[in-house]
Amino acid sequence: MPRLWNETIEEHRRAVRDTVLETTAALVAEQGLRAVTMSRIAEQSGIGRATLYKYFPDIESIMVAWHERQIGAHLDQLAELRDQAGTPGERLEAVLEAYAFIQQQRHGHGGEFSALLHRGDHVVHAEQHLRQFIRGLLAEGVQAGEVRDDVAPDELTSFCLHALAGAGTLTSKAAVKRLVAVTLSGLRPQS
Amino acid sequence: MPRLWNETIEEHRRAVRDTVLETTAALVAEQGLRAVTMSRIAEQSGIGRATLYKYFPDIESIMVAWHERQIGAHLDQLAELRDQAGTPGERLEAVLEAYAFIQQQRHGHGGEFSALLHRGDHVVHAEQHLRQFIRGLLAEGVQAGEVRDDVAPDELTSFCLHALAGAGTLTSKAAVKRLVAVTLSGLRPQS
Numbered sequence: 096m097p098r099l100w101n102e103t104i105e106e107h108r109r110a111v112r113d114t115v116l117e118t119t120a121a122l123v124a125e126q127g128l129r130a131v132t133m134s135r136i137a138e139q140s141g142i143g144r145a146t147l148y149k150y151f152p153d154i155e156s157i158m159v160a161w162h163e164r165q166i167g168a169h170l171d172q173l174a175e176l177r178d179q180a181g182t183p184g185e186r187l188e189a190v191l192e193a194y195a196f197i198q199q200q201r202h203g204h205g206g207e208f209s210a211l212l213h214r215g216d217h218v219v220h221a222e223q224h225l226r227q228f229i230r231g232l233l234a235e236g237v238q239a240g241e242v243r244d245d246v247a248p249d250e251l252t253s254f255c256l257h258a259l260a261g262a263g264t265l266t267s268k269a270a271v272k273r274l275v276a277v278t279l280s281g282l283r284p285q286s
Numbered sequence: 287m288p289r290l291w292n293e294t295i296e297e298h299r300r301a302v303r304d305t306v307l308e309t310t311a312a313l314v315a316e317q318g319l320r321a322v323t324m325s326r327i328a329e330q331s332g333i334g335r336a337t338l339y340k341y342f343p344d345i346e347s348i349m350v351a352w353h354e355r356q357i358g359a360h361l362d363q364l365a366e367l368r369d370q371a372g373t374p375g376e377r378l379e380a381v382l383e384a385y386a387f388i389q390q391q392r393h394g395h396g397g398e399f400s401a402l403l404h405r406g407d408h409v410v411h412a413e414q415h416l417r418q419f420i421r422g423l424l425a426e427g428v429q430a431g432e433v434r435d436d437v438a439p440d441e442l443t444s445f446c447l448h449a450l451a452g453a454g455t456l457t458s459k460a461a462v463k464r465l466v467a468v469t470l471s472g473l474r475p476q477s
Contacts, residue, residue: 243471246464253452254468261448265441273437277445280434281472 114140115150116161123158159215166221169197170228177232184241187232187282191255192275194229195262199271226252233282243284251282305331306341307352314349350406357412360388361419368423375432378423378473382446383466385420386453390462417443424473434475442473 118140122131131154137147151157176189230252236242242251258278262271309331313322322345328335342348367380421443427433433442449469453462 243468246468250456250461250464251468253455254449254465257452258445258449258469258472261444264444270441273441274445277434277437277442277472278449280474280476281449281468283471285471 111140111142111146112150112160115142115147115157116164119154119157120161123154128154128158159217162215163217166217170221170224172197173225173228177228182241183232183235183239187236187242188275188279190229190232191259191278192272194225195259195271195275196268198260198262199265201263226256229255236282240284242282245285254278254281302331302333302337303341303351306333306338306348307355310345310348311352314345319345319349350408353406354408357408361412361415363388364416364419368419373432374423374426374430378427378433379466379470381420381423382450382469383463385416386450386462386466387459389451389453390456392454417447420446427473431475433473436476445469445472 115136119131119136122135122139133147133154134144136154136157137144140147151160173190173193176193177186179186179189181189230248233242233248233251233255237244237248242248246254255278258281259274262274265271265274306327310322310327313326313330324338324345325335327345327348328338331338342351364381364384367384368377370377370380372380421439424433424439424442424446428435428439433439437445446469449472450465453465456462456465
């Protein structure tokens with residue numbers, strides 16, 4: 096049976112969208128937000144300007160869509176690590192380390208428009224999701240006796256996220272790993 | 287011997303300046319940065335507008351001066367705690383707790399203009415000073431065997447400052463104390 100016309104259209108739209116997102120992100124990273132124009136994006140993506148405007152009204156909306164996709168990919172990556180084999184403590188360590196590396200990369204590029212992007216609703220939503228996610232892992236760790244139980248998982252979540260945000264200023268992988276180790280020491284049951 | 291004329295002038299100037307700073311900070315906290323005018327500041331400070339303009343060209347410069355004074359007072363407070371009696375670990379704890387409470391208060395008010403103020407050179411300078419200060423305490427702690435020696439004091443300083451920035455989102459004193467306890471656990475020598 097031939098593929099349905101709608102599916103083909105849908106797939107085509109997704110492909111155009113993805114191309115636009117990647118082209119724009121690359122142009123912005125290379126030339127800065129202010130230097131990039133919709134015409135340049137259309138040209139580099141290999142689509143007409145009129146078509147581009149059917150997908151996105153402006154560069155900001157493209158960057159927000161790109162950012163949403165990035166955040167989604169990061170959350171998927173963390174969820175995969177959470178669902179691996181291992182004790183809660185081991186899985187917590189894997190997730191926090193991956194999160195710290197994401198923070199490090201995030202600050203490496205895109206400083207210029209990160210303030211703009213981080214004001215969006217999609218970010219608030221993703222942050223809530225991330226908090227719940229980490230809190231769940233911490234609560235599992237408490238039950239397994241691998242995480243301290245004298246401070247609520249909610250407060251420990253805040254501690255983790257703030258401490259690991261510091262990875263944004265670190266330049267080496269080794270330093271990020273040390274930061275994760277120090278943060279985990281803060282989470283362990285205290286004698 | 288009568289007081290020198292210059293000293294009297296100097297004292298008078300400082301008094302006017304202090305009054306302007308306090309009046310402006312109170313007005314901004316009450317009504318928001320946009321609602322406050324130089325005329326209103328002059329009126330509330332009990333000085334003429336022309337006099338006010340001899341001291342400060344605009345509200346932003348008053349707020350920066352106020353912020354500089356605040357930061358100076360906070361650094362003095364932390365230095366006092368550092369110079370108290372006690373082991374390096376005890377003094378570190380006192381300093382980090384006071385720092386966390388300062389972070390908590392700071393976020394309580396002034397959100398509107400904090401972004402503006404935090405871009406200033408005086409803040410960069412104060413942050414460098416604070417970092418050196420905390421790093422010194424941590425290095426003392428390492429020597430006394432009260433702070434871990436497997437991570438450089440410089441990296442531990444970053445960890446502390448990022449982790450304790452989380453106090454800005456906490457509403458109770460007890461929660462701030464718990465955050466300080468968790469942060470200190472991360473700093474202790476690991477077995």
